[in-house]
């Protein structure tokens with residue numbers, strides 16, 4: 001399979017579409033190419049971690065420890081490692097870059113402008129993500145079509161040309177009820193913040209609980225007005 005061939009990409013997409021979660025992950029792993037799964041410890045990602053760990057698939061599990069995560073998220077990393085007997089690789093921001101940001105904008109300068117927010121995400125998320133994905137052919141994510149209008153057309157596989165790899169979204173067609181059913185059936189540990197109104201959990205200062213009827217990601221960077229706000233991790237089409 002080549003990320004530069006539309007025909008091959010379509011075939012791989014069709015194969016993935018016909019499989020269950022474990023099958024999608026196994027098909028990816030069995031290509032023999034390096035695959036990395038980035039987990040934010042959200043409920044979707046916990047389902048993928050459970051599937052990878054239970055089937056013992058050769059897919060690295062990594063997380064971006066931004067230095068601004070909720071205590072509940074940090075505790076869940078350790079709980080998940082103990083539950084499945086796995087190691088979740090932590091990628092942390094460059095200390096010098098963080099110090100420079102604090103000097104330029106203040107530690108919470110991201111509230112002041114979109115530019116300042118993007119600068120923080122660049123240092124705490126995107127640069128560590130680039131290190132985490134270095135050498136990978138596949139990037140497994142927990143993206144779902146139902147998470148936001150911006151993600152409504154998420155395919156099972158898509159080229160991320162900016163990063164020279166293929167994204168695999170094995171939960172693209174799952175709805176939140178599917179996710180909750182899997183968690184209940186398999187006893188998957190989840191972040192207690194979900195029960196407190198946080199369907200999507202990122203950095204603590206940039207995530208709030210949502211109100212009834214709001215979209216799942218409405219609590220992320222809630223002070224910004226752009227309906228398509230993202231942290232830059234999953235905007236490859238715009239970047240490519």
Ligand code: SF4
Pocket residue numbers: 066068110117118120121122124125202203205206231
């Ligand atoms: S989500 Fe907020 S705290 Fe986290 S990296 Fe982005 S701006 Fe910084």
